[in-house]
Amino acid sequence: MFVFHDFDLTWRSPKFSVIIYSAIPFLCWVRERREVLLVAFELNPDPGFLSKQALVIRRDIIHMLGQAGSGHTGGSLSMTDLITALYFAELKHDPARPNWPDRDRFLLSKGHGAPALYAILARTGYFSVEILSTLRQHGSMLQGHPDMNKTPGIECSTGSLGQGLSMACGMAVAARLRESDPAYRVYTLLGDGELNEGQVWEAAMSAAHYGLDNLCAMVDYNGLQIDGETCKVMNLEPLADKWKAFGWNVISINGHDVNEILSAFGRARLTARQPTVILAKTVKGKGVSFIENQAGWHGIAPKPDEVKKALEELR
Amino acid sequence: MTEKIATREAYGQALAELGNQHPDIVVLDADLSCSTKTNTFAKKFPARFFNMGVAEQNMIGWSAGLAASGYVPFASSFAVFATARAFDQLRNSVALSRLNVKIAASHAGLSVGPDGASHQAIEDIALTRLLPNFTVVVPADGPQAGLATKAVYAHQGPVYLRLGRPQVENISKDLSFTIGQAQILRSGSDAAIIACGTMVHEACRAAEFLARDNISVRVVNMHTIKPLDTEAVLAAARETRVLITAEEHSIIGGLGSAVAETLAEAGIGIPFKRVGVNDCFGESGKPDELFRKFGLDADNIVRQVKGLL
Numbered sequence: 001m002f003v004f005h006d007f008d009l010t011w012r013s014p015k016f017s018v019i020i021y022s023a024i025p026f027l028c029w030v031r032e033r034r035e036v037l038l039v040a041f042e043l044n045p046d047p048g049f050l051s052k053q054a055l056v057i058r059r060d061i062i063h064m065l066g067q068a069g070s071g072h073t074g075g076s077l078s079m080t081d082l083i084t085a086l087y088f089a090e091l092k093h094d095p096a097r098p099n100w101p102d103r104d105r106f107l108l109s110k111g112h113g114a115p116a117l118y119a120i121l122a123r124t125g126y127f128s129v130e131i132l133s134t135l136r137q138h139g140s141m142l143q144g145h146p147d148m149n150k151t152p153g154i155e156c157s158t159g160s161l162g163q164g165l166s167m168a169c170g171m172a173v174a175a176r177l178r179e180s181d182p183a184y185r186v187y188t189l190l191g192d193g194e195l196n197e198g199q200v201w202e203a204a205m206s207a208a209h210y211g212l213d214n215l216c217a218m219v220d221y222n223g224l225q226i227d228g229e230t231c232k233v234m235n236l237e238p239l240a241d242k243w244k245a246f247g248w249n250v251i252s253i254n255g256h257d258v259n260e261i262l263s264a265f266g267r268a269r270l271t272a273r274q275p276t277v278i279l280a281k282t283v284k285g286k287g288v289s290f291i292e293n294q295a296g297w298h299g300i301a302p303k304p305d306e307v308k309k310a311l312e313e314l315r
Numbered sequence: 316m317t318e319k320i321a322t323r324e325a326y327g328q329a330l331a332e333l334g335n336q337h338p339d340i341v342v343l344d345a346d347l348s349c350s351t352k353t354n355t356f357a358k359k360f361p362a363r364f365f366n367m368g369v370a371e372q373n374m375i376g377w378s379a380g381l382a383a384s385g386y387v388p389f390a391s392s393f394a395v396f397a398t399a400r401a402f403d404q405l406r407n408s409v410a411l412s413r414l415n416v417k418i419a420a421s422h423a424g425l426s427v428g429p430d431g432a433s434h435q436a437i438e439d440i441a442l443t444r445l446l447p448n449f450t451v452v453v454p455a456d457g458p459q460a461g462l463a464t465k466a467v468y469a470h471q472g473p474v475y476l477r478l479g480r481p482q483v484e485n486i487s488k489d490l491s492f493t494i495g496q497a498q499i500l501r502s503g504s505d506a507a508i509i510a511c512g513t514m515v516h517e518a519c520r521a522a523e524f525l526a527r528d529n530i531s532v533r534v535v536n537m538h539t540i541k542p543l544d545t546e547a548v549l550a551a552a553r554e555t556r557v558l559i560t561a562e563e564h565s566i567i568g569g570l571g572s573a574v575a576e577t578l579a580e581a582g583i584g585i586p587f588k589r590v591g592v593n594d595c596f597g598e599s600g601k602p603d604e605l606f607r608k609f610g611l612d613a614d615n616i617v618r619q620v621k622g623l624l
C-alpha cells in the first residue's frame with residue numbers, strides 16, 4: 001500500500017548514520033505488526049550541539065553554492081536554524097530507511113532552499129557528505145530544486161512556490177487514515193514571499209477545516225523576497241492575525257533561537273484539533289555579514305573570494 | 316444494454332463499488348460532488364471523502380500528498396477547472412513526481428450545454444496529454460466509463476479520466492477495456508473514423524449514413540489518447556483510403572493532433588481531416604444544437620468523408 005521509491009542504496013555512508021538499533025521491548029508491542037526493530041535517528045535537543053550543527057550546515061551551504069556557481073544563498077541561510085533543530089531534535093526519522101512508513105515528514109515548500117535541506121540530509125546520514133559538492137550538476141542526485149524521485153529523504157518535489165502546504169495536508173490526513181498504525185507528524189517550511197500565492201491560503205483553510213493537528217507549518221519570516229522587502233512588494237501584515245483568522249494555532253518566535261524553536265515544536269505537538277504555524281522571524285542570509293538582509297543575495301551564489309570571506313565568518 | 320447513462324454517472328457508481336474492495340481509494344472534490352457524481356462515494360465512505368471547497372489547486376496538492384503516502388486519490392471537478400485552473404499543480408505536484416493521482420473530470424466539451432464557454436473544456440486533453448508521465452483516457456459511453464474507472468485505479472501513475480455531462484448511447488458494446496488498446500467498432504475499407512468520447516457515437520451514425528451510399532467505414536474508438544494506440548492508427552491508414560478524427564475538443568492538441576503526429580512520423584500520406592472545435596470557444600445552447608453548429612455531428616463527419624474521397 002505504501003509507495004517505495006527505487007533509490008540506489010549504495011549512496012549511504014555509514015560514517016554519518018547516527019542510528020540506534022533499539023531493541024527496546026516496550027516499544028515492540030506497539031509495532032507488533034511490523035517485524036522490524038524500531039530504528040530511528042537519535043535526537044539531541046542540546047542547544048550547544050544544535051548551534052554547532054547549524055554552523056556546519058551553513059558552511060556546507062556556502063561550499064555547495066560556491067561550487068555550483070548558482071543557487072539561492074539568502075533563503076538557505078535564513079532557514080538553517082529551523083531545520084537543523086527540526087532534523088536533529090524533533091523529527092521522528094531514520095536516514096537508513098527514508099521510506100519508513102511511520103516517519104514524520106518534512107516538506108520544503110520553498111523549494112529554492114534546497115541547499116540547506118540537502119546539507120541536513122547529508123549530515124544526518126541520508127547520503128554521503130561528498131555528494132553535496134555535486135549540487136546542480138548534470139547527473140547529480142541533488143537537483144536545483146528538490147526532486148523526491150532523485151534524492152533519498154526528499155518527501156515531495158517542489159520549486160513552484162505555493163504547493164507544499166497542500167501536499168503536507170494530504171500527507172497529514174493520510175496519517176489519520178492509517179487507523180491502527182502509529183500516527184506521524186508533518187512539517188513544512190514556507191517562505192514569507194511564498195505566502196503571496198493564493199494556493200497557500202486555500203491549503204490553510206482546508207487544514208483548519210479538517211483539524212489537522214499533526215500538521216506544523218513554519219514560515220521563514222525574513223521580510224525579503226526577490227524584488228525587495230515583502231512589505232513593499234506585497235504586504236503580508238498583519239500576518240499572525242491572518243493565520244489566526246484562518247483557524248490556525250499561531251506561534252511567533254525568533255527563528256534563530258534554538259530554545260524558542262524547540263519550545264514552539266513542543267507546543268505545536270501538544271495542540272489538538274488545530275494545525276500550528278510557527279512564524280519564525282529570521283534574517284535572510286543569516287550568519288554572513290555581507291549577505292545578511294540583502295534582497296540581491298536571494299538567487300545568487302558566492303564567488304570564490306566571497307566563499308572564503310563567508311567561511312571565515314562562519315567559525 | 317440500451318439504457319442511456321452519462322459517463323460521469325457510471326464513474327460515480329464504479330467508484331463507489333471500488334471503494335468497497337479497496338480501502339486505499341480516497342476521493343476529493345471541489346464543491347461539485349453532485350455533478351461529478353463523487354457524492355455516491357462520499358455517502359458510502361464519508362471518512363475517505365474530502366471536499367476541498369472551490370479550491371482546485373489545493374485539491375490537486377492534497378491528492379499529491381495522499382498519493383505520496385500510499386493512497387490512491389481520485390480528484391474530481393469540472394474538466395475546465397481540474398486541468399486549466401490547476402495546471403501547474405498537475406505539472407509540478409503530480410506529473411513531475413509520477414504520483415499516483417487520478418484526475419477524473421466531468422463536464423468536458425461543448426455538451427455541457429447552457430452553461431456556455433466558461434464551462435466547456437476544449438483544451439483539457441491537450442493540457443494533460445502534454446504532461447510527461449500522464450495517461451489520458453476518454454471513455455465513449457457509460458459502461459466503458461465504468462470499466463475505465465476500474466482500469467484507471469489498477470494503473471500505476473497519474474491519469475486524466477475525461478467524463479461528460481450528457482447521457483450517451485451505449486455503443487462500446489460492453490467490449491473489454493484495456494488502457495492503450497483502441498476498439499474497432501465497425502470494419503470498413505473506404506474510410507476510417509478515429510473518434511473518442513461522445514464523438515464515437517456520431518462516428519457510428521456517420522458510418523451508417525455512409526453505408527447507404529456504399530461507402531464502407533471503419534470506426535475506431537480511441538478511448539486512450541495517451542499512450543496512443545499507434546498500431547490501430549497506422550492500420551487504419553494502411554487499410555482504408557481516407558482518415559478522419561473526431562473529438563469533442565479543440566482540433567489543436569487533442570486526438571486529431573496525436574493521430575496527425577503519428578501519421579506524419581510514419582511517413583504516411585493519406586487524405587486526412589480533424590473534426591473538432593475549430594480553434595474557437597463554445598457558447599450556450601443545447602448539446603445537439605451546439606454539436607450541429609460546431610460541426611461535431613454525424614452530418615459533418617459524412618460531409619468530411621465524402622469531401623476527402
Ligand SMILES: Cc1ncc(C[n+]2csc(CCOP(=O)(O)OP(=O)(O)O)c2C)c(N)n1
Pocket residue numbers: 074075076078110112159160161162190191192193194195220222224225226284298
Ligand atoms: C510559482 C512561482 N513563482 C515564482 C517563483 C520564482 N521565485 C523563486 S523564490 C521567489 C521569492 C520567494 O520569496 P520567499 O518565499 O520570501 O523566499 P525566501 O525569502 O525564504 O528565500 C520567487 C518569486 C517560483 N519559484 N515559483
Ligand SMILES: [Mg+2]
Pocket residue numbers: 191192193220221222223224225
Ligand atoms: Mg522571504
